[in-house]
Amino acid sequence: NKIELQNLVQLGKIGSGNSGTVIKALHVPDSRIIAKKTIPVETNNELVINQLLRELTIMRSVKAHPNIVEFYGAYYDQSSNNELVILLEYMNCGSLDKILSVHKAFCQRNKASPDKSWFNELAISKISYAVLTSLSYLYKNYKIIHRDIKPSNVLINSKGQVKICDFGVSKKMVNSIADTFVGTSTYMSPERIQGNVYSTKGDVWSLGLMIIELVTGEFPLGGINDTPDGILDLLQRIVNEPSPRLPSNLDETRYKREITDFVNRCCVKNERERSSIEELLCHDFVTKYSSAENDKEFKHWCKKMKNYIKSEKQLKKEETERMKFE
Ligand code: ATP
Numbered sequence: 001n002k003i004e005l006q007n008l009v010q011l012g013k014i015g016s017g018n019s020g021t022v023i024k025a026l027h028v029p030d031s032r033i034i035a036k037k038t039i040p041v042e043t044n045n046e047l048v049i050n051q052l053l054r055e056l057t058i059m060r061s062v063k064a065h066p067n068i069v070e071f072y073g074a075y076y077d078q079s080s081n082n083e084l085v086i087l088l089e090y091m092n093c094g095s096l097d098k099i100l101s102v103h104k105a106f107c108q109r110n111k112a113s114p115d116k117s118w119f120n121e122l123a124i125s126k127i128s129y130a131v132l133t134s135l136s137y138l139y140k141n142y143k144i145i146h147r148d149i150k151p152s153n154v155l156i157n158s159k160g161q162v163k164i165c166d167f168g169v170s171k172k173m174v175n176s177i178a179d180t181f182v183g184t185s186t187y188m189s190p191e192r193i194q195g196n197v198y199s200t201k202g203d204v205w206s207l208g209l210m211i212i213e214l215v216t217g218e219f220p221l222g223g224i225n226d227t228p229d230g231i232l233d234l235l236q237r238i239v240n241e242p243s244p245r246l247p248s249n250l251d252e253t254r255y256k257r258e259i260t261d262f263v264n265r266c267c268v269k270n271e272r273e274r275s276s277i278e279e280l281l282c283h284d285f286v287t288k289y290s291s292a293e294n295d296k297e298f299k300h301w302c303k304k305m306k307n308y309i310k311s312e313k314q315l316k317k318e319e320t321e322r323m324k325f326e
């Protein structure tokens with residue numbers, strides 16, 4: 001089952017983030033499509049490299065879980081170009097941020113109001129369950145705190161599965177690799193921004209923000225202008241302003257009061273008053289969609305998303321072609 005790098009054929013870029021680039025690749029011996037993430041490591045510091053190798057050992061040791069993106073292996077080759085290569089299960093509907101941006105493009109094209117979110121209550125409930133149950137698993141068995149729950153680290157496939165990724169490589173390590181603002185995420189909880197000791201409840205805060213974003217289509221605490229100052233300003237707002245909330249005028253035919261209550265329990269600034277992962281796993285919003293019928297409906301939703309992504313990609317391609325000729 002082991003994957004050898006030389007048996008991979010690269011199929012195209014999926015996306016890139018602060019730390020690296022993700023490429024879709026074919027593993028020829030078993031025709032398996034995988035995701036290959038490459039992180040440049042700009043260091044010769046042996047301490048950093050050892051830390052990195054330790055982190056990879058942790059990732060390797062985490063046993064498969066239905067809501068965690070499967071890990072196929074990692075390589076660090078100092079001799080070539082100081083790259084860390086991580087091989088992961090490929091999720092064919094992509095990440096939640098990608099689905100959100102496809103949704104926005106779709107709305108623009110069709111002149112529809114973008115607040116009619118594609119993320120209905122069933123989908124958000126399923127996503128919340130997947131995030132909570134995998135966080136619980138990681139903490140109970142490995143004492144791992146994710147620290148980076150956000151739309152781009154929650155992935156979906158057309159089998160109706162929701163999985164989290166990017167928990168293994170700590171921000172401390174990524175920080176030593178790249179520049180200062182890497183690792184500063186706007187989904188960070190107030191206690192973390194303030195540099196206090198933090199627990200798994202930091203991830204609960206991030207989940208709450210993520211849900212607001214899925215419902216409204218916008219990050220709840222206002223934008224950053226991509227300048228370091230913008231980020232500092234935003235972090236300041238997270239600490240000083242009241243907790244973000246779902247809009248009070250939610251469409252009642254789409255969202256019931258459970259989702260509002262759920263978000264209100266996640267987005268509590270004081271960590272001690274915030275609900276825990278285990279408490280939230282028992283919340284009505286999470287438990288009410290657990291029937292087999294709901295699973296089927298969610299799978300259908302995922303397939304629909306995949307088709308939207310595909311057609312949006314096709315339209316974009318055609319547009320680019322047209323532009324070339326004009
Ligand atoms: P950051 O660097 O801040 O964590 P990010 O999560 O967007 O941001 P990456 O983790 O490098 O950055 O991922 C880049 C993109 O690749 C993601 O946004 C996601 O859409 C896609 N992606 C990542 N892993 C997979 C995967 N296993 N299957 C399919 N798509 C993936």
Ligand code: MG
Nearest residue numbers: 017152153166
């Ligand atoms: Mg990521």
